[in-house]
Amino acid sequence: MALPVETFFLQPDAQGTLQSQIQQMIAQGILSGRFQPGEKLPSTRKLATHLGVSRITVTIAYTELLANDYLTSKGRSGYFVSENAPTPPSFSPTPDAEDAVDWARALGQRFSGGVTPSKPQDWSKYRYPFVYGQADQSLFDHANWRLCALQALGQRDFESMTSDYYDQDDPNLIEFIARHTLPRRGITAKPEQILITMGAQNALWMTAQVLLTQRRRAALEDPCYHALRDILIQSRCHVNPVRVDADGLPPEAIPPDTDVIFTTPSHQCPTNATMPLARRRALLERARQMDALIVEDDYEFETSFLRAPSPALKSLDTDGRVIYVGSFSKSLFPGLRLGYLVGSEPFIREARALRASVLRHPPGHTQRTAAYFLSLGHYDALVRRMGNALHDRRARMEEGIRAHGLQVAGQGAHGGSSFWMRAPDHIDTHALAARLRQRGVLIEPGQSFFGGAERPRNFYRLGYSSIPATRIADGLAELARGIAQTSGIGHIRA
The missing domain is CATH 1.10.10.10 (Winged helix-like DNA-binding domain superfamily/Winged helix DNA-binding domain)
Incomplete structure (x- = not known):
């Protein structure tokens, strides 16, 4: 037939x-x-x-x-x-059975109660996607990434692609990080002090698992990266949110019984504040007095296109109490899920053992592809290209924000890829975001970044790494129109 x-x-x-x-x-x-x-x-x-x-x-x-x-x-x-073609299963699907398990009692721990927001998977189809952390296809060097991936698939790299590293990592990638990436941040580290992770979030999770217990206390910034708050709550440690100011985390506000301090000094998440050098030294001294550890998430240091980035906190550390978290997921593309931890050998040893028991190691082919992309100079060229594009987009953002009277609550002094914004006090940015989405405008409500029961509802974040420069002005006009209509203001500045 x-x-x-x-x-x-x-x-x-x-x-x-x-x-x-x-x-x-x-x-x-x-x-x-x-x-x-x-x-x-x-x-x-x-x-x-x-x-x-x-x-x-x-x-x-x-x-x-x-x-x-x-x-x-x-x-x-x-x-x-073909008569030998794969055949579909011959069994009939079983009818839906009533679940007799009392899951409220059966679940030993719950991980679904966090406030991590969801982002539309089809964000690129929106005309004005002020979303943060997504890859811009027009900027990414797909051709050279593909060539590096093909090179990593070759016979020469067969073992790096197929071998079980167990608790180890691709030596080529580790060498590049140790000899090129970290020295740019003023950090010196041996291979034994570096561990590859599945992005920064995985690095933060492993750090929390190794360092924190139910009896220990962690201090984190408020507002902060919402996934970090979820991680710390799941670890069942005592969590102390510390409200940040224009210079980031204030050392004097950290409770004296803190065991681990989590901070984003390069670009505070989400306010974009850069911690001054004097405060970095004060934070190190505060941690020394309390005998506390510091986890430094070196967030967005590559996007310092306005001026050279400040020295990493880890580079100022003389007694090994800073654990450094880096990531290629933001600078390359988020789907890569590739980051790294840098710390003293006893800590890395335990983190390595934890990783081996959970996922063994990130895929060898991914590590080798990234190693080629980095070592052949494609990464540096990409960062320069992104910096130039972000510089132009930032200027257009600033112009549009001024033109429409929008209020900036925080912006990176060295660069970055987003603005931390504040709407009028009576506006709920969750509801605002839902209305704007119908007009093709995507913004990120800011409530999830705050801790506590009474979280401000009028903050939001505008990312500009994924929206074409030519659409920024019209997108901000739509945003201003949406805020004005929500506020009941008839007059809108053109």
Whole structure:
């Protein structure tokens, strides 16, 4: 029996090449049981005409499926579903059964009660995406990343891609971090003092697991990175939020019984405040007096395009009490999930053992690809290109913010990729964000960054790393219009 050509169609929003889409379409038909063994497929010419693609594209797709035993060829008769093709499961789905488990009692711990906000996965389809931390396709060096990934797939790097490192990491990546990345922050470290992580958040989680117990106390900035607050609450330690000021975390406000201090001195998250050198030294002295450790999340130091970044807190540490968290996920792309921890050997030893028991190590191919991208100079070129683009976008943001009378609550003195904003006191930015989203404008409400029961509801963050520069002015005009309408103000400044 021949399969009618009308049963074949390409999804309009499908990803990948036309060849791969055709392969996937036919393979899914076979795996779902719609296409049975022995059934004849349309000719390459007929299917190409029906789909509106070239005949060679269909021929290559058929050839790949033939090689994978999904199809078989019978001379001039054409292509057929192979008798050896994978078959769908023969069992019938079981009916939904009533869950008799009392999950309120069965769950030993709960991790879903945090305030981490969700971001729309289709953010790039919005006209004015003032979202933070997403990759801009127009800036990313996809061609060289692809070449580095292909190089890491080669026979020469077979072991780095396929080996089980157990608790170790790619030596090439560790060497680059030790010899190039850290010295730029004034940090000297041996390979034994560096651990690769699945991004900064994973690094913070491992740090909390190693350092904190139910009897220990952690101080964190308020407002702060919301996922860090979730991590500390889940660790069941005592948490002391410390309200930041224009210079970041004030050392004198840290409770004297604190065991671990979490801070983002380069670009405070989310206010973007940069901690001055004098305060950094005061923070180190405060920690020394309390015999406390400091976890430094060196957040966004690569985006210091207005002036050179301040020295890392770790570079000023003379007694090993600072644990440094770095990440390539923000400067390359968030889906990479690649970061690193730097600390004294006893700490790294325990963090390494914890990582091995949870995920062993980040994928070897990802590590080797990043190592090539870094060592061949592509990363530095990308950071420069991003810095130039962000400099231009920041200038347009400042111009639009002034033009529409929007209130800035915090902006990075050295650069960065976002503005911390304050709406009029009576405005709930969650509700504002929902209304703006219908107009194609995405903003990030700020309530989740604050701790405590009475969290301010009128703050929000505007990222400019993902919105085209040419759309910033119109996007800010829409934002100002939304705030004015919420406030009941009739007059809107053009």
